[in-house]
Amino acid sequence: MELVVARIGRAHGIKGEVSVELRTDEPELRLAPGSVLATEPGTAGPLTIESGRVHSGRLLLRFAGVTDRTGAEALRNILLLADVDPDELPDDPEEFYDHQLVGLDVVTTAGEPVGAVREVAHLPSQDLLxxxxxxxxxxxxxxxTEIVPEVDVRERRVVVAPPPGLLEDVPDGDGGTDADGQDGQESR
Structure with a gap:
């Protein structure tokens, strides 16, 4: 199974290095020199990591065959994929791979059904289910942890303790009723 482990960012310097946005908690394992990573179909093809270093808090990688800034810029926004055994678990019991979470039932601490995890969105500040x-x-x-206190992959369940308003239905502006009982549509 292929997992997204990073997204290539901007070129750094003139010798082919790129910054990467990490999507893995194990960069030393997944992004080590010599690692061969797949890319999205129709993009750059497999890329071999030639070297890596940290500069000003950002991971910089250089790929075999990419020797200048033009080549590095051509890789921008490409997702890097690592081949991972689907039964492999992270070392930390509080960590999960996206494929382990997708499809799990979500319930509140009171046992009320919320729905099912469709995907995990990785934002700069935090991940979202x-x-x-x-x-x-x-x-x-x-x-x-404060909102998702329990994940039980074996029981296929995620327990949430939502703060007030998180699970409230939000009007979408298409129909519905407004404060005075009208249907929200204007007549002309």
Whole structure:
């Protein structure tokens, strides 16, 4: 199974280095020199990491065959994929791979169904569980311990302790009723 481990960012300098946005908690394992990473179909093809270093808090990589800034810029925004055994688990029991979370049922601490995890969104500040609601629509739940106190992959369940308003239905502006009971549509 292929997992996204990084996204290539801007070129750094003139010798072919690129910055990368990490999508793995194991960069020393997944992004080590000599690692061969797949890319999205139709992009650069497999890339071999020639070297890596940290500069000003950012990981910089150089790939075999990429020797100048022009070649590095051509790789911008390409996702790097590592081949991982689907049964492999992270070393930390509090960490999960995206494929382990997708499809899990989500319930509140009171046992009320919320929906099922459709995907995990990796944002700069934190990860979000995108949960499809049983009646339609979706809700984004911050994947932090305070809100998601329990993940049980074996039981295929995620327990959430949502703060007030997180799971409330938000009007979408298409129909519905407004404060005075009207249907929200204007007549002309």
């Amino acid at each position: 995108i949960v499809v609601r049983p009646g339609g629509g979706e809700v984004m739940i911050p994947f932090v």
